[in-house]
Amino acid sequence: MVDQNLNILLVEDDALTAQTNKRLLKQYGNVLVANDAKEAHSLIKNHKFEIAFFDLNLYGELDGLKLLTLAKMMGIYSVVLSGELRTDILEESFVNGAKDFLNKPFNQKKLDSVMHRYLNFKRDSEFEDIINSNFITKSNKQTEELYKIKNLSFSEKPIFISGETGTGKRVVAHIIKQVLGFKNFVEINCSQYNDDLFASELLGHKKGSFSGAIEDKKGLLELANEGIIFLDEIHSLSSKSQKTLLKAIEEKEFFPVGSDKKVKSNFRVISATCENIHSLVAQSSFRQDLYARISTFNIELLPLRKRSEDINLLFEYFISKQPFRIVIKESTSKLLENYFWPQNTREIQDLVENWVVNGHRLITPDTLPIHIKNNIRPQDTIINDYFLDMVEEIGLTEFIVRFKKELIQAMIKRHGGVMKYASEAMKASYPSLSDFMKKNKNKSFNTRSLH
Known part of the structure; x- marks a missing residue:
């Protein structure tokens, strides 16, 4: 059904x-009529129109072509x-901004077709x-996934919705809510509840049904009636909680804890x-029937390592939100593009x-944390055979003293040779560091420094 409250402009010189x-x-909707180009120009400038119909030939002049350009703006x-219109004029009209063409005279059926195409265009534009305003990406593959919405x-x-930590699963859930037009949106992080608390939170409970149930409480499924319930980190549910959830989803009715009265709720x-849900299903850690029930539509969010073209785009976005300008050297x-970003978008934001907190305006390689600068991946480790040999040779206690000393020396060097700045960066006491360095000034690793 086309919006019945559109503001429509009709430009036609024949009364x-x-x-x-x-x-x-x-x-x-409301229709305003302009009989010539001057009147049309004034109406476009002074009114808000969603759609306009232009007769290009106004009193023998093709003034409608100029109006199309203004309307596009x-x-x-x-x-x-x-x-009747020459092909070259029709082509120019589309170049100037026309979206559709309607032969005169037209009937209701032809007009309905145009309005239907307008409605589809409007929906696509709004989508x-x-x-674009909620999810920053120029990755074609990621965009294809998002357009499933x-x-x-x-x-x-x-x-x-599947995706690694920090890829924006909660953001996408809220995008879905907005696109589908739901006002009612209830969410729960499943990892925060044990079996009993999850049942109470999901289904609700009656007063006195367990210790601490001092009053009746509506469950999230009931609160989500005619809306959406978002179950984040669903993989963390135990087998018992998965069974509870499956039954409620399948039947759309359930008993609150301690109640003998069924509650019905229509929720999406x-x-x-x-996590890799397929692996969890294969390991029997996640119920196959529950996964089948909740995964009719799948949206996959890619990690940044698979859409590296978005890295600088995300930095630009988050920097634009800050109170002062930050410049990143080429x-x-x-280095930022080459980094693994295990925490994805969340890590860039942090x-x-x-x-901002540290007042950095010009971002040089030396400004970056060592793990980003050196592209140390999660599976990488600073504990190598050399360090293990040292522990066996001098013992753990002595190794930790020498390790700590070289770590402090490296931090002092990073901060311009000033121990006070290094202690602040390490969130350590300056007097304690100073005393430690004096006490252990003669201790170091024999052949190499800590990198």
Whole structure:
């Protein structure tokens, strides 16, 4: 159904045709008519129109072509009206911003087709605006995944979002809520509850049903009626909690804890996990029937290492939100692009906030944490055979003393040779570090320094 409250502009120099077309258009909203280019120009400048219909030939002049350009600048969806029009003029009209074409005279059926195409265009534009304003990416593969959201309105089946930590699963859940137009959105992080608490939180409970149940409480499934329940970190549920959830999802009715009265609720499920759910199912850690029930639609969020083109884009975005300008040197940008980013977008956001807190304006390679600068991946370790040999040779206590000393020396060097700055960076007591260094000034590793 097309919006019945549209603001519509009709540009037509023939009074009788204008009257006839206005009558057809009135069912879609408020229609203003301009009989010439000057009047049309004034109306476009002074009113907010969603859609406009242009007769290009106004009193023998193709003034409508210029109006199309203005309408495009004002974000108006433009439809060209004409009885006969040369191909070159039609091509120019589309170059100037026209979105559709309607032959004159037109009937209700042809107008309905144009309005239906306008509605689809409007929905697509609104969808793209929601995606672009909430999820930063220029990765084609990631964009394809996100565009699956556009078709979710054709079904009420569950949606499953998978992605590593920090990839934006919660953000996508809220995008879905916005795109589908749900006002009611309830969420729970499943990792925070044991079996009994999860049942109480999900299903609700009656007063006195267990110790601490001092009053009746509605469960999240009941609160999510006619809306969405978002089950984050769903992989962390125990087998018992998975069974409880499966039954409630399948039947859309349940008994609150301690109650003999069923509660019905019509909700849509979105669930998310940072784990490999297929491996968990294969290991019998996650129920196959529950996974089948919650994964009718799948959206996969890629880690940054698989969409490296987004790294600098994300830095630009988070820096733009800060109170002062931060400049990243090109040599630094290359290091940032090469880093693994195990915590994904969240790690970039945290790093930018760290720069702000520490007053960094120019980001050089030396500004970066050592693990980013040296691209140390999670599976990498600083404990190598040399250190293990040292522990066996001098003992753990002596090794830790020497390790600590060289670590402090490296931090002092990083901070311009000033121990006070190094102690602040390490969140350690300056007097304690000073005393430690004096006490152990003659101790060091025999052949190499800590890197």
